[in-house]
Amino acid sequence: MADKMDLLDVEVWDGNMAASQAMRQAQIDVVAAYPITPSTPVVENYAGFLANGYIDGEFVMVESEHAAMSGCIGAAAAGGRVATATSSQGFDLMVETLYQASGMRLPIILNVVNRALAAPLNVNGDHSDMYLGRDSGWIQFNAYNAQDAYDLNLIAFRVAEDHKVRLPAMIHQDGFMTSHTAEGVLTLSDDDAYNFIGDYKPMNAMLDFEKPATYGVQTEEDWHFEHKARQHNDLMTKVNPVIQEVFDAFEKETGRKFDFVTNHNLDDADVAIVAMGTTVDTAMLVADQLREEGKKVGVLGLRVIRPFPFEKLAAALSNVKAVCCMDRSAPGGTVGMLYNEICGAMYNSANHPVITGYVYGLGGRDMTVEYLKGIFADGEANAAAGKPTTPLQQFIGVRGPKLNFL
């Protein structure tokens, strides 16, 4: 039996420690992991907990991220609680197995500490890795800060392992900006955190020898489509009610309320910035400053990236006149994911705001208060004109002449 840790009501943790502590409290059965900047401390913290008697599960330090997720898949199919962490190139290497994990309906928890993708090599935070895995069939939560990273881990285990769901889940946090920034984090006691998640309830466990299971079958044109369609159906219809249930339970337990989208003063806003990660917190700060100047601006944070909350998002943006979408990933010859999906969500809604896209912060470039004020100003001009007054795609904070497209 692992020792319990006495936590203060408020601990000073960075995002990596917040994630590691939640993983410790979940009493995971198997962690198979491989270190990579900036998620390395998650793995190191966990190893430290193990070395000091706070972990009684298995900790397998494998030889690559691909092996980390491969080991997680084998362990999860065997029938127990499984989690790991990665970033960037490691996430890239893992991508093959991400699809295999979700295709086998294995509730693995993956902390993704977001970082840019080479080339050129870069260790800092952007959302390129997150965007690479967006179609992988995983539930994906988005943390804006260390507190979220802690809370969403506890929430993710309970959602993913629910027998109505049985899908793996990622918790994204911004590399360095969240992962290495110490903040005050409100904690749950070890008992309360574990009880909130609950015991792992196995289903089709390979270690149940009375009922052997076959995992990872072959399907061709005769059955493959049905499998993928059913998985998508469950993501579209079965997951969100469970997420809502767990968000509600978490609010009851902690008083901290989560929603699929974070609605910051949108109800009477003319202009909305839509963002993910630390930029949500910064944009809310800027919006509050602009509100004091009498400007009707608000912020939408995307809390649940997958399943994409089309209806919740359209409802939150139902009164705005202009939307500015913040994509922290090189779009590679098209528009950013957020821009694309928000256009998709709004096109069939009653409200048709002017929607513009911004590519920013690649490789850890700062998104500053000044930039955000400029973006809100674009939105105000668009709202007043009722049409785009700027190009639809702008690059923010990049050297050289302005880069605008569309």
Add this chain to the structure above:
Amino acid sequence: MSEIKKIKNLKEFSTSADRFEGANLLCPGCAHSIIVREVLNATNDDLVLAASTGCLEVCTAVYPYTSWDASWIHIGFENSSTAVAGAEAMYNALKRKGRLPQPDRTPKFVAFAGDGASYDIGFQWISGCFERGHDMMYVVLDNEVYANTGGQRSSSTPVGSSTTTAPAGRVSYGEKKEKKDMMSIMAAHHAPYVAQVAPNKWKDMVKKIQRGFNTVGPVFINAVSPCTTEWKFDPADTMMLTDLSTDSLVFPLYEIIDNKELNITYRPKNVVPVIDYLGAQGRFKHLFKPENKHILDGWQKRVDDNWDYLQRREEARV
């Protein structure tokens, strides 16, 4: 301690309970199914099995059917080793935590993979598993070619073999590179037990598999698996081909314990010339043209040298 099956004769062996069903899609004459049955039949213990992408996998778990009456997982081409390693880690965790569904069982963790999945694409994963020392067995079904995808060369493909990616042609005798020596590589991981087996020598094979199951730590088994389709011989001749492979010493049967003790486990009474083995297969047909005589000579010399080497190591107890 593993529960060892007592097997008196081949008839009893061939009719003993199957956890790998005959209902599968492998080619008639494929040695894979024979090897898998011989491995699974070596124990009465429960099994957690993994297979890499390949002939065995695509032919035995085609939804909605499965040929496996045992827990089985396939993830990808390169990671059957890590799949069972993960399951073995979960077994250890649940055992410690008292949450195993049947706590009194002593399951065996076995991964099956082809030579392409093992010698090439999955090499790193196997090395990682063996370095970490998982209690598992890794069985290579070595047919010296990417058979599932239509006969491309792997690093197990021997010199002179004609494959679709290193075909024999007007100016080429086929494969130029020597087969990778996986036995030595895996022994060099200080694996407690490494053995080469062949399905024709079933008693030798069962003995080695049972020893493997009773070994704590990672066990590597390389099983010669003649491929009727890619080696190009009559499906009825699989066992004859296997006999030629062991009796020509192209596939010598031996084991290495703790990278220290090498034992030759089969010494043919009458060693057959390598050309008899090569000549029985279409993949080497072109080697019998006059201009390729040096390749045939090279083959015999390599096999002789290897046999010498193995005997010297056995004698020196190293």
